[in-house]
Amino acid sequence: MRKFILVLSLLLTFANADTIGIKEKLGVMVPLDLTFIDEESKSKTLKELMDGKPTILTLNYFRCAGICTPQLNDLAKMLSRLDLAENTDYKVLTVSFAEDEPADLAAAKRKNLLASMTREYVADAWHFVIGENNSSGVLADTVGFSFQKTVADNGKVDYIHTAALIVLSPEGKVTRYLNGIEQLPFNAKISLIDAAEGKIGSTIAKALPYCFAYDAKGKTYIFAWEKFAAIIMLTLVFGFFYFLVKSGRKEDDHQKKGENNE
Structure with a gap:
């Protein structure tokens, strides 16, 4: 019994640990009264930005040297081929979760x-x-998008995060996650049609890429060792749990054989 309590406590420790990535919250309603600063430095609510349309939401930061640019470039390419009328059938909203990015940077990225x-x-x-009064942080938390801020020795701020498109219904309900950088126009179209009707769909593409902090001095990306270590530890815990179960069964069989021989 003590063995199983030990394993259970270890599993609970890792299960409750903070992770970087996406914890899906299908069906959750996002707060439409959150305010953001748009490309023209105007404060607008999420409701105003969505304008009663199903919306593709991306969470990025505009100075990102990792996967944000490939993701947004692919999104632009995909939207060029999407067989729906933008601004009529759907909206797209890219929110920066960085704390210090100005509106002119958002405008330049958009242009x-x-x-x-x-x-x-x-x-x-x-x-x-960009966020106003931590609105981007609240939004990210609501849709289950977590990230980690990193500060280099030279003071440069980066974020470790993943990439996904999150589809919202006109009422602000999370209806689907499209994980990864590259997305097919067909998948986006079906997701938006379902979102318009408030239908919750299954997640598309489970594999999640991660953006690591960029080390300008070393000209390389800093590996997210915490994530890797957590995976290794979980593997070891489950392996240990399996070993205990197998050894426990062998011990029970051995005891039963001893009792039968008596």
Whole structure:
């Protein structure tokens, strides 16, 4: 019994540990009264930004040297091919979770991405915003998107995070997660159609890439050793648990054989 209590306590420790990634919260309602600063430095509520449309939400930071740029570039490419009318059938909202990014940086990012698209795209359909009064942090927590702030020796701030598109219904309900950097227009279309009806869909693509902090001096990405260590420890715990179960069964069989021989 003591063996099983020990294993259970270890499992609970790791289960309650903070992790970087996404803890899906399908069906949760996001607070539509959260306010953000848009590309024109105007304060707008999430409700105003969504404008009663199903919305593709991305959480990034605009100075990101990792997966944010590939993700947003792919999103622009995918939206160019999406067989739905932007600003009528859906909205797109890219929220910065960084604490110090200015509105002009959001505007520049938006301008570059819209210019990269292969067709005329209604600019008002895709907004780039920064948080106000920790609104981006509240939003990220509500949809289950966690990240970790890192500060280099030179004071440079980065964030370890993952990439996903999170689809919201017009009422602000989380209806689907599309994990990863590259997304198919068909998957996005079905997700938005379902979201328009408030239908919750299954997650698409479970594999999650992670953005690590960039070490400019070493010209490399800093490995998220905490995440790797947690995975290794969980593997060892489950392996130890399996060993205890197997050894316990062998001990019971041995005792039963001894009793039968008596």
